Amino acid sequence: MTDAVLRSLRSACPIPPRLSPHADPVQEWLVDRLVGIGLPLDAAARERLARAGFARYAGRLYPNAAEGDLRTLATLFTWFFLVDDACDGRGGLTPPQIRALRDGALALLREGPRARHPGFSGPLRRLLVQGWREPRRRMPARWRLRFTDAVAHHLDGTWREAVATAAGRAPGVDEYVELRRATSAAYVSYPLIEFATGRPLPDAVFHHPTLRRVGDLGNDLLSWFNDVASLERDTVSGGGHNLVLALAAERGVPVEVAVELVAERWRTTMERFVALCAAVPSFGPALDEAVTAHLDGVANAVRGTVDWTLESGRYPVTAP
Template identity: 30%
Template sequence: MYSCNTQELWYPFRPENSPHASAVHRGSLDWIKKFDLNNRSGSRGAARPIEFGLLAARAYPRAERERLQIAADWLSWLFLMDDECDETGIGNDPELLMRIHERLLAVLRGASPAAADHRLVRSLHDLATRMIECESPAWLSRFAGAVEEYFAASRWEARNRQHGVIPSVSDYQAMRMHSGAVFACFELIQLTDRITLPAEVRQHAGVQRLMLLANSVICWCNDIFSVNKESGHRDVHNLVIVLQHERRLSNDEAVREAVAVHDQAVRAFVEQAAALEGSGPEADAELSRYVDCLRCWMRANLDWSSTALRYRQARAVSAGMLASPAAPT
């Protein structure tokens, strides 16, 4: 078991929550039941807690009820897709994953589902239909592109599992920015909060770096909380595990190093946000709202992970890791 009771994850961001949290949580439970998404073989699947609507409520706290429900159902789909791969062995077969991903992307981009399609395909079609009612085809194309990058990173992980490869720290850090599907979740900010950044602002180097840093913070936090879950599956795709392997660290040393990497990303985000919001033509109201949404996502991920039943078996890792108001030394 990995544990780290003396370190603190640094988060200078205030927690928020949607007034629609309870309703959206119930809505996602109904949506999951409608498409039978929590139906798995084996005891692990039968015991799985469903709390993803509560994460969405923290991550998109100012979203309207209907749009927040789309985000909550997307997060439910995303986590349950990940569990499907983990628990059925699909995540070890890159060729099978490729066929599944091609079908999912086709449906996300407008193809109609067939009667024989898997429940993940039919539920994703439902999401795509609701998304396009709220947003433009251009937005859906960007969202699908981010999902495609997530799928490609999932196949990279599958190839590693197939061949028994433990990736280097640098390779893992690069691919982790896509394997967590965080960029797709950031694309949802336009839908949930009605923030439309002009292309030149969205593609600005400072804005891109800010998104990358926020993504890093979320992924490293997730890895710290979930390391025992991944270790139990004999999955090496976790920052703690690759640091431990490459640098020959003990369990506790590896967790402490991952915490340091995480906190450095938080510091860099704070500095980059201050520079971006404080000067230049890009410093406008819409960009400030967008940056605040990134802060919400990072803090939401911490608060939800701290209490989620999903990571209860990994609580030894997260014990004592509370948000601190002071910067780490």
């Protein structure tokens, strides 16, 4: 059932698909690089990483990035996915361990590769050092702070989800929607648009209420699509942290009905997203190209998540 719903949502998505011509070469490079930093990858693990296609995901979100920059973006994407896997479900890192990982990662982002923290070491640390090297070198201080704040928000959300899961407390719908905006890491991907395009935005523009609302709706769209795709896994290990499960519990309806409710919510939100993007005001000739690149990047995050979810071996989806 969920496969049919996912395909119908993809058909209803008005955002055109994009893919970097460098995506597949970078994907091959990425698997070898992960072995080089000491991740314990046997043949089966290498195959899972290759089938997951994290570089193709980055290539869908940043289709115009230079090949070297796409390597950086794919490295960062892989770091977030590996952290997600490490923290996921009841068998993952404990809330104190997640908090230590957060503190160590933020110290590295703020202070540089010499910053050390006892809760953050090994391959995950080395991977973040590599992924952060070029953005730290090239991007202005205000951008680095903005990116680091987004990472902090994401890891705080991951910690809050782990606390709730450990306590056996499933969230209501409104609580879940806000928490999901943190755990999705979409807000982390938005500053990376500026790295990929070389067009950093002033803080006043990046945080403009209309652009922030565009980002919120884009986050919801990609998160809810992912929730439908990962429903089977989240039913087993997610502690109710899935919009389908939250709606089913709150409204007292079967999961099959809740899937359709999420799909309808997604379609309505897509209409609002498209209308709001068209209503973004001009910020003047010096900034409008960068604003357009940002809006295109948020749209690519939505459509890229849709297409990557249906092609990645990370999800049990059978879609043509």
